[in-house]
Amino acid sequence: MEGVDYLRDERKKSEFDVEAMKVAWAGSREAFQVSDRMAKLVANDPVFEKFSKPTLGRKEMFKNTLRKAAYAWKLINDLHLTEEEAKWLRHYIDEPNYTDLQWEMFVPALEGQGSEEQKRKWLPLAQTMQIIGTYAQTELAHGSNVQGLETTATFDHETDQFVIHSPTLTSSKWWPGGMAKVATHAIVYARLIIDGHFYGVHGFIVQLRSLEDHSTLPGITVGDIGMKFGHGAYNTMDNGVLRFDRVRIPRNQMLMRVSQVTKEGKYVQSDVPRQLAYGTMVSVRQTIVSDASKALSRAVCIATRYSAIRRQFGSHDGGPETQVIDYKTQQSRLFPLLASAFAFRFVSEWLKSLQTDVKQRLEAKDFSTLPEAHACTAGLKSLTTAATADGIEECRKLCGGHGYLISSGLPELYAYYVPACTYEGENVVMMLQVARFLVKTVSEMSYKQPVGTADYLGRMAPLMHNNCDVQTAEDWLNPSAIVKAFETRAVRMIVDCSQRIAKFENQEEGFAELSTDLVEASLAHCQLIVVSTFIQRLKQEIPGKGVKQSLEVLCYVYALYLLHKHQGDFLATGYLTSKQASLANDQLKTLYSKVRPNAIALVDSFNHTDHYLSSVLGRYDGNVYPKLYEAARKDPLNDSDIADGINQYVQPILKQKLHLAKL
Numbered sequence: 201m202e203g204v205d206y207l208r209d210e211r212k213k214s215e216f217d218v219e220a221m222k223v224a225w226a227g228s229r230e231a232f233q234v235s236d237r238m239a240k241l242v243a244n245d246p247v248f249e250k251f252s253k254p255t256l257g258r259k260e261m262f263k264n265t266l267r268k269a270a271y272a273w274k275l276i277n278d279l280h281l282t283e284e285e286a287k288w289l290r291h292y293i294d295e296p297n298y299t300d301l302q303w304e305m306f307v308p309a310l311e312g313q314g315s316e317e318q319k320r321k322w323l324p325l326a327q328t329m330q331i332i333g334t335y336a337q338t339e340l341a342h343g344s345n346v347q348g349l350e351t352t353a354t355f356d357h358e359t360d361q362f363v364i365h366s367p368t369l370t371s372s373k374w375w376p377g378g379m380a381k382v383a384t385h386a387i388v389y390a391r392l393i394i395d396g397h398f399y400g401v402h403g404f405i406v407q408l409r410s411l412e413d414h415s416t417l418p419g420i421t422v423g424d425i426g427m428k429f430g431h432g433a434y435n436t437m438d439n440g441v442l443r444f445d446r447v448r449i450p451r452n453q454m455l456m457r458v459s460q461v462t463k464e465g466k467y468v469q470s471d472v473p474r475q476l477a478y479g480t481m482v483s484v485r486q487t488i489v490s491d492a493s494k495a496l497s498r499a500v501c502i503a504t505r506y507s508a509i510r511r512q513f514g515s516h517d518g519g520p521e522t523q524v525i526d527y528k529t530q531q532s533r534l535f536p537l538l539a540s541a542f543a544f545r546f547v548s549e550w551l552k553s554l555q556t557d558v559k560q561r562l563e564a565k566d567f568s569t570l571p572e573a574h575a576c577t578a579g580l581k582s583l584t585t586a587a588t589a590d591g592i593e594e595c596r597k598l599c600g601g602h603g604y605l606i607s608s609g610l611p612e613l614y615a616y617y618v619p620a621c622t623y624e625g626e627n628v629v630m631m632l633q634v635a636r637f638l639v640k641t642v643s644e645m646s647y648k649q650p651v652g653t654a655d656y657l658g659r660m661a662p663l664m665h666n667n668c669d670v671q672t673a674e675d676w677l678n679p680s681a682i683v684k685a686f687e688t689r690a691v692r693m694i695v696d697c698s699q700r701i702a703k704f705e706n707q708e709e710g711f712a713e714l715s716t717d718l719v720e721a722s723l724a725h726c727q728l729i730v731v732s733t734f735i736q737r738l739k740q741e742i743p744g745k746g747v748k749q750s751l752e753v754l755c756y757v758y759a760l761y762l763l764h765k766h767q768g769d770f771l772a773t774g775y776l777t778s779k780q781a782s783l784a785n786d787q788l789k790t791l792y793s794k795v796r797p798n799a800i801a802l803v804d805s806f807n808h809t810d811h812y813l814s815s816v817l818g819r820y821d822g823n824v825y826p827k828l829y830e831a832a833r834k835d836p837l838n839d840s841d842i843a844d845g846i847n848q849y850v851q852p853i854l855k856q857k858l859h860l861a862k863l
């Protein structure tokens with residue numbers, strides 16, 4: 201038998217309707233159809249070929265990406281693609297480039313932080329790509345600490361302009377994507393100075409390059425910051441360094457939704473909270489959660505298919521060896537990741553609806569849910585990206601030696617994905633933001649009832665004193681038992697930290713002293729959100745034979761895997777006995793055997809094309825070994841029998857050896 205037959209047999213074992221699961225994964229039939237159509241469009245167009253990327257040099261790689269982005273823009277216009285379709289098209293092209301910044305950051309920043317007048321002027325230009333923008337916030341010396349940025353924007357009364365300046369080397373903008381070579385404009389974050397007074401960091405629209413010949417404008421120095429981790433990965437993006445030498449922009453190019461500067465140089469704060477200036481980051485963090493499920497599902501798809509094909513040991517009487525997916529250890533590493541991909545998918549859907557709700561409220565000047573939205577996006581961004589980056593690396597290891605080959609698709613995916621733990625808010629820094637929200641919520645509880653994702657903190661009294669009543673492994677197959685366990689663990693960790701902080705005279709000092717515990721408590725809170733959201737999703741109607749049942753199994757796998765992994769927390773907070781924790785682990789093992797027959801069908805439900813996976817190991821048809829061989833033969837080193845350099849550098853050594861032998 202070959203890999204092709206193995207996967208065919210595996211697909212026959214499936215206990216659910218794969219087509220219906222594809223819809224459940226996508227969120228709706230329409231969402232499935234759009235993403236499916238775009239995936240196929242990209243996969244079937246030779247312009248989007250990407251297998252040769254690892255062999256290209258930086259300049260060729262960059263140019264190739266520009267070519268693809270230009271072609272994609274042509275398709276978007278020629279085929280009159282909707283915004284949603286265009287988003288999927290860009291996603292499936294699968295090469296970071298300047299358009300990511302244009303659509304994910306520049307346009308949202310204009311939308312969220314521009315005044316109505318500014319939006320009328322700038323949005324049509326950006327949306328039709330007559331200008332290309334980037335988001336220039338991070339500097340050489342400051343990324344996380346936004347208030348520490350050094351670039352200055354000084355108001356000049358006489359000319360009614362701002363003077364944008366980089367006063368120090370460390371104030372150089374450093375990292376913004378698309379900035380080095382492509383962007384014509386940037387939203388530059390700088391300290392506002394009026395008459396010698398500082399008014400905090402604000403965003404300014406600054407033109408960097410001529411729209412005629414693309415040359416940099418006077419006073420602007422811009423370039424690339426150099427190669428990044430991995431060979432291909434993020435190196436298709438021109439992350440840049442940018443310095444300003446007293447560059448002048450008109451006053452009306454400061455983003456003026458949150459605060460304004462008048463012609464007279466008066467600083468006026470709108471009736472909206474200053475945190476709205478951070479709004480772009482909130483919306484991008486939500487997208488990052490959705491991207492985490494895509495990246496993890498991709499790695500899991502590769503590792504699961506390959507695990508069903510790969511056989512090692514266990515052959516008796518010349519029969520076939522054991523499929524590595526049948527080893528319990530392989531299942532215990534792989535299936536929680538499969539379950540996590542679904543968990544992240546559903547939490548990202550929920551986060552999107554939360555975001556839509558917040559946006560509507562903001563329009564109506566209701567800012568009450570902004571802190572929660574910030575805490576949720578920051579925390580879930582941190583949780584999902586950390587688990588996804590680790591998960592991709594685990595999938596590489598699950599594929600043994602072949603996982604280390606570029607043709608497995610996993611090294612590239614990891615190198616491309618891993619900066620998500622850092623950009624858009626470094627993960628630990630983000631968890632500390634969640635901690636601030638939680639500690640504040642607890643401290644305000646005497647006069648303010650917690651709501652939304654923090655509402656369980658309002659049930660603190662019973663949760664502080666309850667004990668778990670699970671007695672058998674089956675008792676763990678109960679959503680309310682699971683939610684109660686996660687709520688209790690989170691509440692006890694948060695209250696413990698809050699009480700210890702309260703003992704410090706200086707609360708900030710207490711917060712800093714307890715920050716490692718606070719990060720763990722925040723993680724417990726975020727895990728509760730993901731688990732609860734998965735459970736809530738299962739309460740909705742989910743059509744298709746066996747689909748809901750399979751998702752229920754995955755939901756329990758996700759929850760009990762976390763419970764097992766963090767059993768120290770559950771035991772230390774006194775909610776569980778070690779017997780109950782061990783029963784949870786027993787149940788987890790039973791659940792793995794329920795996932796096993798459905799594993800291939802579950803990863804098929806992600807509907808990933810071979811083009812998107814770009815992995816010989818994860819091919820849909822399972823034809824792994826012949827294709828591995830073929831991929832290896834295509835390596836440039838195999839172009840000739842005697843490689844360049846052999847005659848020059850190896851032969852002389854060999855000949856010298858002969859000479860010594862004669863002696």
Ligand SMILES: CC(C)(COP(=O)(O)OP(=O)(O)OC[C@H]1O[C@@H](n2cnc3c(N)ncnc32)[C@H](O)[C@@H]1OP(=O)(O)O)[C@@H](O)C(=O)NCCC(=O)NCCSC(=O)CCCC(=O)O
Nearest residue numbers: 337343344345346347377475478479481482574623624625
């Ligand atoms: C860490 C903080 C949050 C700290 O903010 P701060 O004002 O210095 O300090 P603070 O006193 O803690 O905060 C003040 C207050 O602001 C709140 N807040 C903070 N962030 C937000 C938000 N996004 N929405 C709504 N509210 C927000 C905080 O909760 C505080 O609220 P409070 O005063 O407690 O009620 C901030 O500086 C930050 O967000 N840093 C991370 C920087 C970041 O994410 N940069 C992204 C650059 S762009 C990028 O990476 C693009 C990658 C693109 C790609 O290639 O894909």
Ligand SMILES: Cc1cc2nc3c(=O)[nH]c(=O)nc-3n(C[C@H](O)[C@H](O)[C@H](O)COP(=O)(O)OP(=O)(O)OC[C@H]3O[C@@H](n4cnc5c(N)ncnc54)[C@H](O)[C@@H]3O)c2cc1C
Nearest residue numbers: 335337338342343344375376377619622623624625626628
């Ligand atoms: C691929 C990539 C693309 C990017 N694209 C853009 C872009 O388009 N535009 C843009 O403006 N920026 C961009 N960035 C920059 C990115 O947003 C920042 O790197 C990120 O916000 C982290 O900030 P930092 O580099 O200052 O990290 P640092 O804050 O210096 O982190 C270093 C370490 O310090 C720790 N630390 C920092 N502060 C605290 C604290 N208060 N408490 C405890 N620990 C702390 C962190 O946990 C971390 O371990 C990009 C970065 C990357 C890698």
